[in-house]
Each structure stands twice: as structure tokens, then as C-alpha cells.
Amino acid sequence: MWQVEKMIKRVRVLAIVVCLSLVLSPGIAQAEGELRVLGSSAEAGFPSELDFSLSAESDVSITDIRLHYTVDQAGFAEVTSEVFIEFEPAATVEVEWSWDMRKTGGLPPGSTVEYWWTVQDADGKRVETAPVQVQFDDNRYSWRSLTGGKVTMYWYEGSESFAEEIMLTVEEALARLVEDTGAYLVKPVRIYIYENPRDLRGAMVYPQEWTGGVAFTRHGVIAIGIAPSNLSWGKRAITHELTHLVIHQMTLNPYNDLPTWLDEGLAMHSEGPLGSQFKNYLNRAIAEDSLISVQSLASPFSAYAEQSYLSYAQSYSIVEFMISNYGRDRMLELLNTFREGSSYDGALNKVYGFDMDGLDELWREHVIQQYQGAEAGTADSSLWAGILVVVT
Numbered sequence: 569m570w571q572v573e574k575m576i577k578r579v580r581v582l583a584i585v586v587c588l589s590l591v592l593s594p595g596i597a598q599a600e601g602e603l604r605v606l607g608s609s610a611e612a613g614f615p616s617e618l619d620f621s622l623s624a625e626s627d628v629s630i631t632d633i634r635l636h637y638t639v640d641q642a643g644f645a646e647v648t649s650e651v652f653i654e655f656e657p658a659a660t661v662e663v664e665w666s667w668d669m670r671k672t673g674g675l676p677p678g679s680t681v682e683y684w685w686t687v688q689d690a691d692g693k694r695v696e697t698a699p700v701q702v703q704f705d706d707n708r709y710s711w712r713s714l715t716g717g718k719v720t721m722y723w724y725e726g727s728e729s730f731a732e733e734i735m736l737t738v739e740e741a742l743a744r745l746v747e748d749t750g751a752y753l754v755k756p757v758r759i760y761i762y763e764n765p766r767d768l769r770g771a772m773v774y775p776q777e778w779t780g781g782v783a784f785t786r787h788g789v790i791a792i793g794i795a796p797s798n799l800s801w802g803k804r805a806i807t808h809e810l811t812h813l814v815i816h817q818m819t820l821n822p823y824n825d826l827p828t829w830l831d832e833g834l835a836m837h838s839e840g841p842l843g844s845q846f847k848n849y850l851n852r853a854i855a856e857d858s859l860i861s862v863q864s865l866a867s868p869f870s871a872y873a874e875q876s877y878l879s880y881a882q883s884y885s886i887v888e889f890m891i892s893n894y895g896r897d898r899m900l901e902l903l904n905t906f907r908e909g910s911s912y913d914g915a916l917n918k919v920y921g922f923d924m925d926g927l928d929e930l931w932r933e934h935v936i937q938q939y940q941g942a943e944a945g946t947a948d949s950s951l952w953a954g955i956l957v958v959v960t
């Protein structure tokens with residue numbers, strides 16, 4: 569499907585080149601007066617706008633101007649947006665249009681937007697400009713970069729060794745992920761390290777006050793705020809977000825997404841052993857018989873802090889149970905089955921021979937036994953230096 573779409577696009581680009589050379593070559597169009605594009609530009613106002621402008625002239629009124637653009641991201645079909653520009657018809661026109669991302673949602677730093685125009689006059693003459701790419705970069709900082717395998721990291725504060733330490737964490741996380749689940753990075757990933765959450769929030773339209781990191785799974789981008797003094801939190805957070813990217817790359821399909829418990833459980837599992845505060849949440853829920861069902865955890869987690877922490881803790885525990893009891897190959901098979909667009913119960917049934925209710929039953933038995941006799945500690949509600957967000 570994607571291949572076909574891509575090919576269609578190639579053909580279209582070729583067609584444009586042919587068209588343009590016909591229209592622009594001297595002697596062909598001039599005789600009857602021509603429709604000409606005088607200038608075209610795009611200026612990025614990161615993170616909230618992208619301003620396009622065009623000027624054109626003809627010997628009769630220009631009546632129709634459209635802007636077309638696409639954003640580089642992993643999709644199933646190439647999505648082209650088309651904007652009808654409002655203007656007063658005239659022989660010479662200058663138009664502007666601003667893509668206001670406060671209305672549409674933002675793009676991650678480093679995105680590439682490709683755009684072109686189609687212009688038409690009252691005589692029906694038509695020009696389509698060649699596609700041009702514009703970079704949507706966060707130019708507030710002087711970024712340095714470091715590349716290892718498919719991962720390129722950008723940072724502006726802290727030494728080389730700070731960056732190298734994070735890169736090492738990335739490599740270890742990817743190696744562990746292959747070992748535990750068989751999942752691996754399919755496409756390149758870019759990681760932007762901001763010095764702190766405040767700088768990160770300056771890169772987002774409408775940031776939430778508590779945002780500490782964002783994974784843009786379709787774009788293959790992680791943006792995160794890590795001060796050199798907060799490195800240990802940062803390493804865990806990067807490992808977590810990177811896992812989301814890998815899992816989404818492995819399972820991307822147009823039909824179905826992943827159950828949240830699997831997506832978050834794998835991300836938590838990559839981070840290493842469960843923290844004691846999360847364990848306390850689990851322990852208390854077992855004691856109070858208030859564990860959340862696997863079925864409920866398939867939907868987005870509760871916005872309430874306590875329920876949300878328990879959801880993460882349970883997701884970790886469910887994934888841990890699946891990997892340690894049934895092994896890595898089945899987990900990989902499960903991910904591959906999800907890539908085919910399978911339903912949640914369908915995928916589990918095919919690979920493990922039980923559905924989500926069956927998993928719920930087996931896992932409860934396991935976790936209750938595992939936590940038997942554990943001291944019930946106090947649950948702390950300030951677990952993270954910042955909440956991690958996933959944008960799909």
C-alpha cells in the first residue's frame with residue numbers, strides 16, 4: 569500500500585517537472601501571455617507557526633491559489649493537506665497563509681515539511697510549483713549532535729561525556745529490548761535533550777505544566793528535559809520513551825492500536841526493576857482487593873494520580889509475568905500479530921491461547937502469590953520528576 573502511494577507520488581513529481589518546463593520555456597507560453605510565479609517562501613516560527621507566501625502574475629486575473637503540504641512521518645498513505653487561499657482576484661497577487669499549530673497541534677523539532685502551490689487564472693492557465701522542503705527546527709539553542717546506529721541525539725547543555733552517557737543508555741536499552749522481547753528499532757530516531765522541562769515546554773504548543781518528556785511515535789522523535797544534575801531520572805525516562813518508539817514502529821498498522829497495558833508495561837519493563845513506590849501501590853491494591861482488570865487497562869489510563877500509578881505498576885507486572893512465564897519469542901509473536909491489525913483478544917488467543925480475561929485470571933494468581941507476606945508500605949504520589957507523554 570505504502571509502496572504504491574510512494575510510486576504515485578514519484579510519478580506526480582515527474583509530471584510537475586514536465587509541466588513546468590512546458591509553461592516556463594520561452595516561446596511556448598509567451599505568445600498568449602503567461603501565468604508566472606514570481607516568488608514563494610516559507611518561514612518557520614517554531615513551535616507554533618509556519619508562514620507561507622507567494623506572489624504571481626498573469627495577463628488576466630489570477631482566480632485560484634492553493635497551497636499543498638505534507639509532513640514526513642510514518643503513515644500508511646501519504647497525506648497531503650490542501651489550503652484554499654482567500655484573496656481578491658487580480659493580474660498581480662501576493663498572498664500569505666499561516667499554519668497555526670495552536671489550532672492543529674504541533675510538530676516535533678526537526679520536522680520536514682514539503683510544500684508546493686497551484687495557481688490558476690481566468691483563462692484556465694495553471695501552474696504548479698516544484699515541491700520545496702522547509703525545516704521546522706528549534707533555533708532557540710545551538711544544538712550539538714551525536715549519532716550511534718539509527719539514533720541521533722541533539723543537545724545543547726552539558727559536556728560530550730554527558731551526551732555519551734545518554735547514548736550508552738540508549739544502546740543498552742535497545743540491546744535489552746531485543747533480549748527481552750525481540751523488538752528492535754526499524755527506522756531512525758532523533759532525540760532532543762533540553763536542559764530542563766521549562767525549555768522543553770517552550771518547544772510545545774499548549775504544553776502541560778507537568779510534561780517532562782514527549783515521544784512523537786509517528787515522527788520517530790523524543791523530546792525530553794534532562795538537566796545534567798538529573799541524569800538518573802533522564803536515563804530511565806529516555807529508556808521508557810525509546811521503548812514506546814520501538815514498539816510503535818514494530819506494530820504500526822492502519823487498523824488497531826495496542827492495549828495500553830502492553831505499551832506502557834513494555835516501556836516500564838525496559839526501565840529495569842519496578843521502583844519501591846510502585847510496588848507499594850501494587851501491594852496495597854492486592855491487600856484492598858482493588859486491582860484494576862486487564863480489560864480496563866487496555867484503555868487509556870485514569871487521569872487521577874493514584875489510579876494512574878497503580879495502572880503503570882500493574883502494566884509492568886503483567887508484562888513481566890508474560891515475559892518470564894512464556895518467554896521472549898511469544899512476546900515477539902504477539903507484537904507481530906498486533907502489526908497485522910489484530911484485536912486485543914484475538915492476538916492473545918492466537919499466541920497464548922487465552923484472552924484478556926484469561927490473562928487477568930492467571931496474572932492475578934501470580935501477582936498475589938508474588939506479593940504474599942510483603943510489607944504494605946506507604947504509597948508516595950510524587951513518583952516522577954515529570955510525566956512522559958506519548959503522541960501517536
Ligand SMILES: [Zn+2]
Pocket residue numbers: 808812831832835956958
Ligand atoms: Zn509511557
